Amino acid sequence: MPDAAAPLLSVENLKVHFAIRSGVFQRQVGEVKAVDGVSFSIGSGETLGLVGESGCGKSTTGLALMGLVKATEGHIAMQGAEDVTQMRSIPRSYRRRMQIIFQDPFSSLNPRQKVRDIIRAPLDIHGIGTVEKRRTEVAKLMSLVGLRPDQADNFPHQFSGGQRQRIGIARALALRPDIIVCDEPVSALDVSVQAQILNLLADLQKELGLSYLFISHDLGVVEHVSHRVAVMYLGKIVETGSKEAIFTNPLHPYSELLLRSAPAHDPRKRHKFSAVSDDIPSATRKPLGCAFHTRCPLATDICRQAEPQLELKADGQSVACHHR
């Protein structure tokens, strides 16, 4: 069961800003606020689904947690450890506890390495176990994720997309982390294989008590895997709450729009989708006030001027909207 009382990971006011440089001297001419003040926590054994459309900053959030892009501001703290954002480099003791699975199982595995070496790399880097122990550990990890250990000497190209994603999962599990950041882990896979990987992730969570930050644009997938959900729009979390709350009673107009836009899987429940295009801004030209006001049916003057803050409404459901 998710333990909300003592979060395993808490993130506060995380910001990742990128400089836009131009000209011969690469002077900074602007800034992209990819992640702009994001706070959330994840309990032990819990899955937080982070959902949003392209460019909303969900992947950058995941990369910042892993220390793969540098956070501009904010606090990231793991239970029983210090705030890592204040340090010059992220300590290995932190990295050991958080690992990542990437979207593309083709580019995230070194094509020149044998599967054995790919999965073993984290153990080597952290100096865990003897050489013999690492060998048996690789075999164990491979069977854990549903690969045949006798394929350990094969190269990534000898595996299908789904199997490659399993290799990525085995590598992420090697250090027995507490949390895995899953960055669109099934988006590149065919539907039938996608279900295999989602089932595997669910099994591993049950078996090992893992927590997931599950980043995805696919509402069906997020609803299936998550305990709690956070909806992101242009660098901010606009709504967060339990899966049930978000999917049955969304409060933010953007969450509503997302749910309304998902195709029905029943020809009798067809939508009457409007063909009208709306004014979709991007992170480089973010509107003032509430970033969603250009597309929002509820927008009034206050939305164009003041940015709404995330406020607790009911039952752990928070929303950033002047009208809700």
Next chain:
Amino acid sequence: MQDRAMEKTMEPALAVSDLNVEILGENGAFPVVSEMSLSVRPGETVCIVGESGCGKSMTALSLLRLLPDSARVASGSIRIHGEDFLAMDRRQVENLRGDKIAMIFQEPLSALNPVLTIGEQIAESVRQHRRLGRREAFARAVKCLELVQMPDPERRARQYPHELSGGMRQRAMIALALACEPKIIIADEPTTALDVTVQAQILGLISDLQKRLGTAQILITHDLGVVAEIADRVIVMYAGRRVEECSVYELFDNPIHPYTIGLMGAVPHRDRTEAAPERLTDIPGTVPPLWDLPKGCAFAPRCPGASARCLEERPPFIEKKPGHFAACWEHDNA
């Protein structure tokens, strides 16, 4: 608007029969599309659904005679309004393509010409098929952009593809496809590269336009949600062959083929009627490579109900009940 009842009796705009497409590999040719037949009437949308490598995109490309050099149509016929498309010479094909039959691609950024403005590209296509002056053709381009509800069409017509957002680019490509009012449109994953809110707009646009123009449509997709939203009839493909074909309602109500049933159970979506199951019903294994297909039914190695016969003999694609076709041995026994 044309009369729906009349359309039903009309001859098909596009009829494909017994089409075989093969790829010429290093070790000889192997089939990528086998025994494909389909027909689309004016005003009808047929969806071809399947996973990567099932032959759906190759089918689409062959319908426009746009197959890459490494592939060729081995046999079969494609008729456009009764005319034999495969027998036409290059000039005839070019006259037809863009005029009577047009294609919408998945990735508008690579399908549009980056050094021409949107308006120029549409005008170019119009001038290829119609005797219009530059100015008239450009005006026609703006009209087309209006038709696809491009915001500020006058200004957008003078912009280059990279200046538009993904959704607007897809609108531009639809405008380009519609420029000469084709009777047949082939759309290959037209919304796959788009965000879900933009996908909804484009799906809305595609169905609005079809109602207005009465085009015959073939839509290729891997997404059963898109199928449920837009299809009249559905063809499910697996490993280069049709495994099931029926109306969209019948497909979602009474799917026959174990592969179709498997696909439906594998997708987590919001319209599951049962209390959300913790596990999805996955399909074990992976799609077999087309150059090394199993002897019997290509799906048999992954099929929960496969018998000895399924592994040995390929099931014929036959009508199991009125209007519902499938290729499965075990369905007859069940």
